[in-house]
Amino acid sequence: MEHGGNLVNRTIMLPASVDEAVEALAVTPGAVPVAGATDLMEAVNAGRLRPAALIGLGRITELRGWRYEDGGTAVLGAGLTHARMDRPDFAALIPALADAARTAGPPQVRNVGTLGGNIATAAPTGDTLPVLAALEATATLARAGAVREVPISHLLTGLDPLRPGELLTWVRVPLLHAPQVFLKSTGRSGPARAAASVALVLDPARRGVRCAVGAVAPVPLRPLEAESWVAGCIDWDARGAEGAVLIDPAALAAFGEYVAGACVPEGGAHGEGAGSAAARLRRTVAVLARRALGRALK
Amino acid sequence: MTSATELPAPAPADPGTGTTGLGTSPLRTDALPKALGIYPYAADLWAEGLLWGAVLRSPHPHARIVSVDTAPALAIPGVHAVVTAADLPPGPDGTPDGAPAGPVTADRPVLAAGVVRHHGEPVAAVAADHPDTARLAAAAILVEYEPLEPVTDPEAAFHAAPLHPDGNLLRHLPLRTGDPDAVGAVVVEGLYQVGRQDPAPIGAEAGLAVPRPDGGVELHLSSTDPHGDRDRTAACLGIDPDRVRLVVTGVPGATTDREDLSFQVTLALLALRTGRPVKMTLTRAESFQAHTTRHPALLRYRHHADAEGRLVKVEAQILLDGGAYADVSAEALAAAVAFSVGPYTCPNVFVDAWAVRTNNPPAGRMRGEGALQTCFAYESQLDQLAKQLGIDPVEIRRRNAMTTGDPLPTGQAVTCPAPVRALLDALDTTPLPALPLDDPEADWLLPGGPGGAGDPAAVRRGIGYAVGMVHMLGAEGEDEVATATVRVSGDHATVICAAVDSGQGFATLARQIVQSVLGVSEVYIAPVDSDQSAAGPSARGRHTWVSGGAVERAALMVRHQMLQPIAADFGMSVELLTINDGKITSYDGVLGMPVSEALEGRELWATAQCRPHPTEPLDPETGQGDAFVSIAFCAMRAVVDVDIELGAVRVVDVTVAQEVGRALNPRQIEDRIEGAVAQGVGLALLENLRTEGGVPVNASLTGYRLPTALDTPDIRIAALLEERDVVAPFGAKAVSAVPAVVAPAAVAAAVRAATGLPVGRLPIPPEDAIVPV
Structure with a gap:
């Protein structure tokens, strides 16, 4: 209750459309857009963040759903909640994103936390982020009078960051119509942040495998060499055939090791050896990557 | 608890037996309000014109305090008081020692004096007219620390320089029994480690202190040991224990002692210093720093x-x-x-x-x-x-x-x-x-x-x-004792016992005991404060035993008072009468009188103690x-x-x-x-x-x-x-x-x-x- 005082005399704007929101951002420098507020308000309550103004995005209904474009792309509103992404219709569309949304925190958080918030917060453990990286999704950034398209990975790495006055509005995801998997290791049964996660998608049209490892680095990592190597090990022509073996089990295990080696550095000076934290993380990533590919090819 | 009366009546005792009393499973009266989120805890307390307290804690696990400058905090508008160890009664040598206290050994200062010995140790506290102001002011206090090498490995503590005048060995206890040279056919060895479990109570520490006109202070807290806490708080403040009254509020989870002494004394000190009610609620992060954990x-x-x-x-x-x-x-x-x-x-x-x-x-x-x-x-x-x-x-x-x-x-x-x-x-x-x-x-x-x-x-x-x-x-020889009073007036009974229901269900149990002994169905359990006779801490499963025993004895004494005139009328001894399902019956079935009739217009009460056999x-x-x-x-x-x-x-x-x-x-x-x-x-x-x-x-x-x-x-x-x-x-x-x-x-x-x-x-x-x- 005493924290309520933090918001006294603070401007809170509630735009009803994207246009109104970018207008509000343009006229109020220092204003912070807020959607589910699951990360933001924790920082405000703890006194780590004292924004001059808040722009609530909850009333912008157009951002809370999705639409299709060109037959091959889904355009997801930044205001899609994790709970919405976990529903069967969405899960049929982009299964890995639904899997990631399902594991993101307790129901209270999933009910309000949004896709856009997950990207904007850019926490290393953000569950949707490795999936978006594996899908090579792009983000639409709107500002008063202008719109631009940026790959999510560029946004996350800071190669092409969000600029002042810009609002994340849409996320473009290619529809691949093929198995996708998201696996997360937390060491417990209840909701928790990932110790490591792996998103893996098959792209049969291009005969490609795309994979991203989350939570082991500040941003999701793509093991590109492992991806292209394993794509060559898969018997793509046998897909769909009854009882077909698409990959040699030894190649599955090798893929796991390849991914882990690419994404988790050696322990370094003080972390060497089988018992080190780095070695344990490598083993976890190897198991996740092996299982993910195994499930995708099942 | 007023809101509880608007709730649907609690579920009846186990259907089938049709009785109340021991061995049945009546629902706790606080279960529904707690589940609905309307049960009032210390964090919900309010007093007109209250100030808000905040504590400045050490960022170092071990450091010498070179100087404390409270002036920047006092300069902030809205700040009413800033207290440090210097505001507590001085030690034996006349210099501030932070008024050390503790459940067994008085070695833990309320506010650090000269040295901090763990991360998060309270160093100073502020009372201000807004919680944010209080926190800002606490952060504005300038403390110069000289960080010292912390001793964090318990095995290193034996040989490390003393961290406290009492030394680093809190206790050594050997046990020797039997033949040291005995050997078995099989020998197994193991090394075991247990980590640091935190009680992480559902409700963080919170309380309200109200100054009294007589120079004393009234503390509203979720204490689990009201009398022990009252005595220790009074000792730390250097005032008579009668001047401190501790009123126990709803306890939001207690698998340890609540609340830590530093919290209580600081709160009381701020109220005494400002002459205003002071409320303090710890954030979750502070709560982790304030209470004790399980021993690694x-x-x-x-x-x-x-x-x-x-x-x-x-x-x-x-x-x-x-x-x-x-x-x-x-x-x-x-x-x-x-x-x-x-x-x-x-x-x-x-x-x-x-x-x-x-x-x-x-x-x-x-x-x-x-x-x-x-x-x-x-x-x-x-x-x-x-x-x-x-x-x-x-x-x-x-x-x-x-x-x-x-x-x-x-x-x-x-x-x-x-x-x-x-x-x-x-x-x-x-x-x-x-x-x-x-x-x-x-x-x-x-x-x-x-x-x-x-x-x-x-x-x-x-x-x-x-x-x-x-x-x-x-x-090991600790004196265990509890006192309880049972009063019967008309058709209802009241239990006055300072045993805190910290969630263990003592209030429900006390009600069952009185129902069993007296056959009265309406039993009111009085809220606990330190003006009542002591019942000791809620810990080590003692209330079922000592406080439950005291309630039973008091109820038995009331029962005797109730039955004696009836027994005298019928020319039989009290032992030949029984109470069952709210009815007094004699061994021969001649008498069958409802308890309510026997009690009509009478007020009976008794106080009893329970003290188990001593230990060494x-x-x-x-x-x-x-x-x-x-x-x-x-x-x-x-x-x-x-x-x-x-x-x-x-x-x-x-x-x-x-x-x-x-x-x-x-x-x-x-x-x-x-x-x-x-x-x-x-x-x-x-x-x-x-x-x-x-x-x-x-x-x-x-x-x-x-x-x-x-x-x-x-x-x-x-x-x-x-x-x-x-x-x-x-x-x-x-x-x-x-x-x-x-x-x-x-x-x-x-x-x-x-x-x-x-x-x-x-x-x-x-x-x-x-x-x-």
Whole structure:
């Protein structure tokens, strides 16, 4: 209750459309857009963040759903909640994103936390982020009078960051119509942040495998060499055939090791050896990557 | 509690029996308001014109305080007072010493004076007209520290420079019994580690202090020891205890002592200084810094056994990390030593145990302190012995189990019921949970949880058993006493007893006792404050015994007053009258008078005390002595699924058999066991307040992982054995601590069975449950 005082005399704007929101951002420098507020308000309550103004995005209904474009792309509103992404219709569309949304925190958080918030917060453990990286999704950034398209990975790495006055509005995801998997290791049964996660998608049209490892680095990592190597090990022509073996089990295990080696550095000076934290993380990533590919090819 | 009256009437007592009183399971009256979120806690208190308190805490685990400048804080508009150690009564040499206090040894300053000994130690406090202002002002106080090298390894504490004038050794307790040269056919050794479990109560610390016109102060707090806290607060403030009144508010979760003394004294001091009511509520991060934790422990064990698995000799070295201050480390150490062998008989026992001071967070009371750590070690040792000898783990426990009359290694005979074998046997009367193969339709929750990475092919199931024990009531000569008053006026009774219902259900129990003895159905339990007679702390399961006993005695005295005139009228003795279902009947059936008629227009009351038989301290050379009043026992079977590639563990099922003496409220007992098992499972797999260089690194509810509903297994009660403890009031034993003691050991045993790995650390890190390829 005493924290309520933090918001006294603070401007809170509630735009009803994207246009109104970018207008509000343009006229109020220092204003912070807020959607589910699951990360933001924790920082405000703890006194780590004292924004001059808040722009609530909850009333912008157009951002809370999705639409299709060109037959091959889904355009997801930044205001899609994790709970919405976990529903069967969405899960049929982009299964890995639904899997990631399902594991993101307790129901209270999933009910309000949004896709856009997950990207904007850019926490290393953000569950949707490795999936978006594996899908090579792009983000639409709107500002008063202008719109631009940026790959999510560029946004996350800071190669092409969000600029002042810009609002994340849409996320473009290619529809691949093929198995996708998201696996997360937390060491417990209840909701928790990932110790490591792996998103893996098959792209049969291009005969490609795309994979991203989350939570082991500040941003999701793509093991590109492992991806292209394993794509060559898969018997793509046998897909769909009854009882077909698409990959040699030894190649599955090798893929796991390849991914882990690419994404988790050696322990370094003080972390060497089988018992080190780095070695344990490598083993976890190897198991996740092996299982993910195994499930995708099942 | 006014809002509670608008609620639907509580569910009637167990349908079928049609009675109230002992042995039935009436619903707690606070259950519904708590579930609906309308039950008022200390954080909900309000007083006209109140100020808000905030505390400045040390960012260093060990530092000398060079200077404290409060001027910048006082310059902030809205700040009414800033207090430091200099505002507390000075020490014996006339300089500020922070008014040290403590439950056993007065060694912990209210506000640090000259030196800080743990991260988060309070250094100064502020009262201001807004909580934000108070926090800003606390942050504005300029403290110059000279950081000192912290002692964070308890093994290093022995040789480190003293961290406190009292030294670094809080207690050393050796135990020597039997032949030191005895040798068994088999010897197993183990090294066991227990992490730092935090009580993480649902409600963080909160309270309101109101200055009194007589120069005293009234404290509204969720204290679990109102009289002890009143006396210690008064001593720290240098005022007469009569000037301090402590009013107990709803307690939002207490598996330790609440609230810490520094919080209370600081709050009172701010109210006295400003002459205004002062409220303080700690944030979750502060709460982790303020209260004490479970003692982290390092245990080295060597068990000798004969070829049949019977224990020949147990040797152990036990080291408890007490953190910066003594608190109850000495008590925890006594329990660790006395129960170092567990509920087994062994003729030769040689133990050395130490509790040491470090710059880690202070450790204190928490369900089964001392007994829990050793339970994990001795049960792990028995698993090792069983494996080495090829004996079934249950069978080896049966062969060594103690029974009533057997001695503890301290020489004390266990005179209370100790049906250890019967408890073990009861477990397997409950069928094991189905394997996913047997029940493919059921939704199988894999280790790692829904949406996790679990893979059925990598999952192994394990079944583990553990037995454990914990003492009840204060040990080693502590004077245990409680006073209660029962008043009957017309058709309703009132109980005045300063025993705090910290969630253990004492208020419900007191109501049942009075209903049973007097046949009155309307029983009001008065709120607790320190103006009432003392009943002692809510800890070590003592209220069922001492306060329940005092309520029973007072009620019996009232009963005598009520029945005497009736008996006189009929020319018979009071003993020939009974009260049943609200009716007084005579042995011959001639009299059948409703209790309400007998009480009409009368007001009866009585006050009684209960004081169990005395105990004695353990001998400082040999660890021998009758130190405990009574002991509770529990056996558990845990079933786990382990993902042997990722080390993820899910506890599928925990089955409990417990010796309760007499089940006074079966449903409440089951609730308490479920809560304690959940806490034990938390310690087994998740809960560990980690520190780096003495600084906690996961002091938040995101970082500190408490068990959720998904982490908590099905908890089944195989048996509540009712063998009455003749010296206990009602023959009943306390129930809450012992399941928390045994659950971690049972889960570890199950993980051991699933993986074949030794499992020597609690909580079990995932890497300890990964089977190497």
